[in-house]
Amino acid sequence: MIHAVVFDLGEVLSSPPSLLPELAKCLGVAEDDLATHYWEGRAGYDSGAPDADYWGPLLEAVGVKPEPELIVRLAMLDASIWSELRPTARQLLREVRATGVTVAVASNSPHAMQKAAEAAPWRRDINQLFVSATIGAMKPAPRFFDHVTSRLELDGNQIAFVDDKQENVDAAAKFGWRTHLWVSDADTRVWLTGLGVL
Numbered sequence: 001m002i003h004a005v006v007f008d009l010g011e012v013l014s015s016p017p018s019l020l021p022e023l024a025k026c027l028g029v030a031e032d033d034l035a036t037h038y039w040e041g042r043a044g045y046d047s048g049a050p051d052a053d054y055w056g057p058l059l060e061a062v063g064v065k066p067e068p069e070l071i072v073r074l075a076m077l078d079a080s081i082w083s084e085l086r087p088t089a090r091q092l093l094r095e096v097r098a099t100g101v102t103v104a105v106a107s108n109s110p111h112a113m114q115k116a117a118e119a120a121p122w123r124r125d126i127n128q129l130f131v132s133a134t135i136g137a138m139k140p141a142p143r144f145f146d147h148v149t150s151r152l153e154l155d156g157n158q159i160a161f162v163d164d165k166q167e168n169v170d171a172a173a174k175f176g177w178r179t180h181l182w183v184s185d186a187d188t189r190v191w192l193t194g195l196g197v198l
Contacts, residue, residue, distance in 0.1 A: 059074075106148055
């Protein structure tokens with residue numbers, strides 16, 4: 001029986017089309033230029049590196065001086081945009097939570113996401129929040145899944161997990177989690193219904 005449902009955040013609950021446009025506007029640079037460098041160094045950032053280690057090189061690459069105040073502003077803007085859930089995704093969180101099942105979000109994200117998500121309106125719709133930078137390990141590392149499993153205090157086969165990356169789904173399955181590769185909110189609903197959660 002499933003006692004907890006764990007959702008990834010980026011591209012599973014949140015898929016903000018405004019991300020690059022808003023960041024580019026803030027910087028006064030072309031969106032295409034920003035897109036070229038956005039994912040460079042992101043793994044280190046999501047693993048817990050300081051904001052300056054990620055944003056500093058990115059700013060230099062797009063020709064903007066890496067001022068400390070700007071880095072702080074960008075870190076929080078980036079996290080706040082990623083923490084905006086699609087309405088259908090938030091509704092799904094609420095429906096799962098209403099069943100009495102534990103609901104968690106587990107995200108590969110920087111420290112700024114911990115702050116943004118804790119302050120987000122949907123935080124009250126979930127029981128637990130797991131951010132890779134806070135943990136010090138990213139999916140699909142075993143340490144990440146071991147940490148979440150321990151915090152949930154459940155056997156692996158009592159945890160259902162939804163993620164948009166096959167390697168993360170495969171890693172969770174090794175811990176005995178019931179896993180689903182995300183396609184859409186409607187598809188996730190069908191899967192959770194099949195598991196007896198909804």
